[in-house]
Amino acid sequence: xxxxxxxxxxxxxxxxxxxxxxxxxxxxxxxxxxxxxxxxxxxxxxxxxxxxxxxxxxxxxxxxxxxxxxxxxxxxxxxxxxxxxxxxxxxxxxxxxxxxxxxxxxxxxxxxxxxxxxxxxxxxxxxxxxxxxxxxxx
Amino acid sequence: xxxxxxxxxxxxxxxxxxxxxxxxxxxxxxxxxxxxxxxxxxxxxxxxxxxxxxxxxxxxxxxxxxxxxxxxxxxxxxxxxxxxxxxxxxxxxxxxxxxxxxxxxxxxxxxxxxxxxxxxxxxxxxxxxxxxxxxxxxxxxxxxxxxxxxxxxxxxxxxxxxxxxxxxxxxxxxxxxxxxxxxxxxxxxxxxxxxxxxxxxxxxxxxxxxxxxxxxxxxxxxxxxxxxxxxxxxxxxxxxxxxxxxxxxxxxxxxxxxxxxxxxxxxxxxxxxxxxxxxxxxxxxxxxxxxxxxxxxxxxxxxxxxxxxxxxxxxxxxxxxxxxxxxxxxxxxxxxxxxxxxxxxxxxxxxxxxxxxxxxxxxxxxxxxxxxxxxxxxxxxxxxxxxxxxxxxxxxxxxxxxxxxxxxxxxxxxxxxxxxxxxxxxxxxxxxxxxxxxxxxxxxxxxxxxxxxxxxxxxxxxxxxxxxxxxxxxxxxxxxxxxxxxxxxxxxxxxxxxxxxxxxxxxxxxxxxxxxxxxxxxxxxxxxxxxxxxxxxxxxxxxxxxxxxxxxxxxxxxxxxxxxxxxxxxxxxxxxxxxxxxxxxxxxxxxxxxxxxxxxxxxxxxxxxxxxxxxxxxxxxxxxxxxxxxxxxxxxxxxxxxxxxxxxxxxxxxxxxxxxxxxxxxxxxxxxxxxxxxxxxxxxxxxxxxxxxxxxxxxxxxxxxxxxxxxxxx
Numbered sequence: 001x002x003x004x005x006x007x008x009x010x011x012x013x014x015x016x017x018x019x020x021x022x023x024x025x026x027x028x029x030x031x032x033x034x035x036x037x038x039x040x041x042x043x044x045x046x047x048x049x050x051x052x053x054x055x056x057x058x059x060x061x062x063x064x065x066x067x068x069x070x071x072x073x074x075x076x077x078x079x080x081x082x083x084x085x086x087x088x089x090x091x092x093x094x095x096x097x098x099x100x101x102x103x104x105x106x107x108x109x110x111x112x113x114x115x116x117x118x119x120x121x122x123x124x125x126x127x128x129x130x131x132x133x134x135x136x137x138x
Numbered sequence: 139x140x141x142x143x144x145x146x147x148x149x150x151x152x153x154x155x156x157x158x159x160x161x162x163x164x165x166x167x168x169x170x171x172x173x174x175x176x177x178x179x180x181x182x183x184x185x186x187x188x189x190x191x192x193x194x195x196x197x198x199x200x201x202x203x204x205x206x207x208x209x210x211x212x213x214x215x216x217x218x219x220x221x222x223x224x225x226x227x228x229x230x231x232x233x234x235x236x237x238x239x240x241x242x243x244x245x246x247x248x249x250x251x252x253x254x255x256x257x258x259x260x261x262x263x264x265x266x267x268x269x270x271x272x273x274x275x276x277x278x279x280x281x282x283x284x285x286x287x288x289x290x291x292x293x294x295x296x297x298x299x300x301x302x303x304x305x306x307x308x309x310x311x312x313x314x315x316x317x318x319x320x321x322x323x324x325x326x327x328x329x330x331x332x333x334x335x336x337x338x339x340x341x342x343x344x345x346x347x348x349x350x351x352x353x354x355x356x357x358x359x360x361x362x363x364x365x366x367x368x369x370x371x372x373x374x375x376x377x378x379x380x381x382x383x384x385x386x387x388x389x390x391x392x393x394x395x396x397x398x399x400x401x402x403x404x405x406x407x408x409x410x411x412x413x414x415x416x417x418x419x420x421x422x423x424x425x426x427x428x429x430x431x432x433x434x435x436x437x438x439x440x441x442x443x444x445x446x447x448x449x450x451x452x453x454x455x456x457x458x459x460x461x462x463x464x465x466x467x468x469x470x471x472x473x474x475x476x477x478x479x480x481x482x483x484x485x486x487x488x489x490x491x492x493x494x495x496x497x498x499x500x501x502x503x504x505x506x507x508x509x510x511x512x513x514x515x516x517x518x519x520x521x522x523x524x525x526x527x528x529x530x531x532x533x534x535x536x537x538x539x540x541x542x543x544x545x546x547x548x549x550x551x552x553x554x555x556x557x558x559x560x561x562x563x564x565x566x567x568x569x570x571x572x573x574x575x576x577x578x579x580x581x582x583x584x585x586x587x588x589x590x591x592x593x594x595x596x597x598x599x600x601x602x603x604x605x606x607x608x609x610x611x612x613x614x615x616x617x618x619x620x621x622x623x624x625x626x627x628x629x630x631x632x633x634x635x636x637x638x639x640x641x642x643x644x645x646x647x648x649x650x651x652x653x654x655x656x657x658x659x660x661x662x663x664x665x666x667x668x669x670x671x672x673x674x675x676x677x678x679x680x681x682x683x684x685x686x687x688x689x690x691x692x693x694x695x696x697x698x699x700x701x702x703x704x705x706x707x708x709x710x711x712x713x714x715x716x717x718x719x720x721x722x723x724x725x726x727x728x729x730x731x732x733x734x735x736x737x738x739x740x741x742x743x744x745x746x747x748x749x750x751x752x753x754x755x756x757x758x759x760x761x762x763x764x765x766x767x768x769x770x771x772x773x774x775x776x777x778x779x780x781x782x783x784x785x786x787x788x789x790x791x792x793x794x795x796x797x798x799x800x801x802x803x804x805x806x807x808x809x810x811x812x813x814x815x816x817x818x819x820x821x822x823x824x825x826x827x828x829x830x831x832x833x834x835x836x837x838x839x840x841x842x843x844x845x846x847x848x849x850x851x852x
């Protein structure tokens with residue numbers, strides 16, 4: 001945890017921006033677990049007019065338009081809300097699975113590979129971090 | 139709230155109507171079933187027989203319930219007087235379930251599945267489940283009839299407020315559990331009151347859940363009615379979206395929880411991204427075949443050459459922190475071999491940043507350090523504590539010795555004071571000696587002061603030793619650039635000086651020698667400051683622990699065989715007063731300043747050096763003592779080019795460190811602040827060593843000794 005507590009929000013933001021601009025990263029999303037609010041997104045558009053534009057960070061220039069069209073065609077995951085609800089459902093299902101198999105255990109990390117993408121989902125007690133990125137060329 | 143009450147009332151009216159209809163149907167059915175009963179044989183009788191009675195009671199209950207509702211006398215319905223009061227909860231729930239069932243089917247599998255049969259029980263297929271249900275109601279009426287009713291009422295009204303908890307994941311799970319409980323219960327004896335009350339509680343729970351869901355559905359529907367129809371359908375499926383306004387957003391983002399979480403999650407994500415670059419576990423070798431790893435080692439005819447290969451595997455650089463700093467030291471963690479620490483000097487163009495910096499890099503996370511530590515003064519040396527994986531010690535230009543903890547924040551958890559009791563000159567060399575349970579930090583500063591510290595107490599040195607140049611020198615002062623301890627003896631060390639000589643030193647007074655520099659022996663040979671000293675790690679069959687490697691800016695690396703401290707006594711008596719000068723076993727001249735030279739931790743004959751030209755050389759004494767086996771330079775990265783301006787100097791490599799457990803990796807770094815990690819082939823690293831390698835070094839040393847003695851004799 002070293003150096004964590006001293007981190008300022010700006011540095012945290014910088015981490016997120018940098019992560020979202022790494023090669024291959026299509027989109028990122030941070031959800032609050034308490035109320036399902038979308039705290040941060042990159043590389044996703046919102047289909048709700050009530051969404052707060054401040055929660056969206058700039059995605060990497062090369063990949064953003066690319067991932068947008070890509071996402072729309074291949075997965076239909078072009079809206080943050082859509083991704084959020086689907087991830088939520090997936091996470092709930094995974095949580096049920098784990099709880100059904102091993103008592104008092106919980107999901108720490110979900111990696112889901114598709115033909116074209118990989119979703120990495122990190123659930124935590126308060127937040128959920130989702131990252132969608134290209135899989136390396138075979 | 140008001141609107142929900144109105145809605146509720148409407149709904150109750152609707153239910154009333156339905157109940158009335160149900161009542162009619164049931165009376166009809168009762169008549170039918172009594173006929174049927176007379177027709178059927180005895181086996182069925184047991185199951186069927188409760189029917190009339192139950193139907194009777196049910197009718198009574200319904201009547202009473204309807205009366206209650208009509209009279210608007212809710213409190214009286216909660217009175218404990220009649221079993222019917224408790225029973226009345228049932229029909230409500232059943233009806234609401236059946237009302238809901240269409241919604242629920244779309245919403246969640248488990249809930250819907252069990253609700254559908256429930257409603258069917260009441261409408262058509264009594265015969266199968268009636269026996270169970272009857273017993274429940276008898277007991278229910280006796281023990282705990284009233285409370286559920288009251289509870290139900292209370293909860294009905296408070297639901298609207300709690301609407302936004304709704305989509306939390308616990309809820310569907312709760313429903314699933316109660317369902318499974320319910321499945322169990324018929325197999326067990328339904329006559330135990332405990333079991334029953336528990337079951338009943340669960341049923342209440344179910345009812346509550348249903349009511350809750352129902353009401354929320356209504357509220358949501360009412361709220362979303364204004365919005366588009368599409369949105370409404372989405373909201374039906376636990377839609378996890380809530381808009382945060384700017385203030386909420388800032389609040390969340392400034393919370394420690396969030397910052398903490400992002401710190402952790404981004405690290406995991408970056409590791410995940412970097413990991414898949416190394417190897418794709420979904421690789422299908424049947425396809426393509428173009429990507430087969432050609433660098434597989436140890437196979438094929440040219441295996442010998444391949445074993446000596448050096449491959450660059452990572453470069454570490456951070457835009458924010460590495461810029462315009464030079465790397466002053468490097469070290470691998472012995473507990474976590476993927477962690478490399480690098481200490482840095484100050485960034486002269488950023489006066490507001492801390493001068494001193496230590497970054498801990500992870501081989502699995504290339505673009506960002508795992509930890510960042512700060513200090514007020516340039517860090518000149520740092521290393522992981524070999525005895526505690528969380529601790530990092532460092533020496534600063536200010537003369538302070540610092541201690542960081544990876545569990546703590548970025549500033550040091552302990553530091554020595556800037557007073558006369560410790561160092562007042564830059565600390566360029568630091569070591570931790572001793573054992574797991576008794577170890578000391580030994581630090582040396584350029585004024586010749588050597589201090590011993592314990593991790594527990596940094597306020598004052600445990601030991602204080604001032605090294606002075608032995609008599610023949612013109613001055614007492616001794617400028618110590620580096621110290622090195624042998625593996626076997628923590629009380630004795632070598633000190634390299636700016637003037638080029640290397641002196642043996644004792645930490646304590648011992649027989650025949652005082653603490654401090656042992657003036658009887660001097661390892662002379664270097665003509666310029668000694669930059670590094672390294673004792674042979676000596677972990678093998680033959681003890682080579684007396685071999686020392688020294689590097690110097692006189693463009694050479696020298697190999698020494700040091701005398702054991704006890705053996706210095708007699709030689710002193712032979713030639714009192716005069717220091718005996720020992721010549722190096724081997725003098726390897728290089729083409730540039732040599733800044734660092736280190737033994738491989740596993741291969742007895744292998745060492746590596748870095749020089750001012752920016753090359754890493756790996757030597758094997760058994761193979762060649764004049765030419766390096768391998769010579770590589772870190773790849774020209776764009777960062778180096780970007781921050782350029784120092785040209786040739788820029789490429790200079792200051793430090794090198796071997797990974798200590800396997801000896802497969804070497805980290806090098808220098809002026810440009812970029813840390814580069816190489817992996818060496820199986821002949822230069824790896825745990826398996828052959829006996830010949832050890833005996834080979836032994837023979838070589840013997841040969842060299844013979845030669846130098848021959849020279850000395852003449």
